[in-house]
Amino acid sequence: NAGVTQTPKFRxxxxxxxxxxxxxxxxxxxxxxxxxxxxxxxxxxxxxxxGEGTTAKGEVPDGYNVSRLKKxxxxxxxxxxxxxxxxxxxxxxxxxxxxETQYFGPGTRLLVL
Amino acid sequence: GQSLEQxxxxxxxxxxxxxxxxxxxxxxxxxxxWYQQHDGGAPTFLSYNxxxxxxxxxxFSSFLSRSDSYGYxxxxxxxxxxxxxxxxxxxxxxxxxxxxxxxxxxxP
Numbered sequence: 001n002a003g004v005t006q007t008p009k010f011r012x013x014x015x016x017x018x019x020x021x022x023x024x025x026x027x028x029x030x031x032x033x034x035x036x037x038x039x040x041x042x043x044x045x046x047x048x049x050x051g052e053g054t055t056a057k058g059e060v061p062d063g064y065n066v067s068r069l070k071k072x073x074x075x076x077x078x079x080x081x082x083x084x085x086x087x088x089x090x091x092x093x094x095x096x097x098x099x100e101t102q103y104f105g106p107g108t109r110l111l112v113l
Numbered sequence: 114g115q116s117l118e119q120x121x122x123x124x125x126x127x128x129x130x131x132x133x134x135x136x137x138x139x140x141x142x143x144x145x146x147w148y149q150q151h152d153g154g155a156p157t158f159l160s161y162n163x164x165x166x167x168x169x170x171x172x173f174s175s176f177l178s179r180s181d182s183y184g185y186x187x188x189x190x191x192x193x194x195x196x197x198x199x200x201x202x203x204x205x206x207x208x209x210x211x212x213x214x215x216x217x218x219x220x221p
Contacts, residue, residue, distance in 0.1 A: 048207070058208075104148075104156045104157070106155045107155045
């Protein structure tokens with residue numbers, strides 16, 4: 001099992017460009033999350049999904065959009081990248097059981113010039 | 114709202130024992146998680162406490178007291194490779210809230 005995978009691993013964008021980050025999971029988890037992590041800081045929730053076809057805003061949703069068309073995939077889009085979106089982006093998944101925690105993908109490093 | 118407090122940095126010597134505390138305030142609580150993150154890496158799951166008490170996994174143990182809104186991660190027989198950041202996180206139904214992390218420096 002691959003667990004949680006993210007593509008791409010690294011990307012450089014110019015201000016104003018758009019891109020999509022892909023998260024894929026083979027854990028059959030209902031919940032999926034997108035976080036960003038800035039240097040020396042914790043994880044901040046951007047958007048999340050509680051199931052196929054659903055999405056919801058987290059703490060820092062501005063400038064991002066998401067889609068969950070298939071249960072196993074969660075896409076994060078940047079329509080018009082800004083230097084403030086330079087960060088490391090982590091995807092995570094969690095099961096329905098409240099006795100479980102969440103599991104993270106390897107991350108995507110994004111640099112916006 | 115939700116808030117988690119943990120020390121920003123801890124230093125210990127190789128072979129020693131270190132405890133990283135986490136206190137939390139949350140409107141709903143389903144469990145406390147601990148993650149390890151090396152520089153440039155992804156958070157790696159260490160332990161999860163849904164009920165009060167101590168959970169042990171090898172050199173790592175985690176404790177939870179729901180009545181005190183408090184938990185800790187205990188690392189024994191410290192090794193140089195344990196130098197990393199450690200995050201506590203609270204599960205509130207389908208969302209998770211993270212502390213700012215504790216940077217552990219292990220010295221020879």
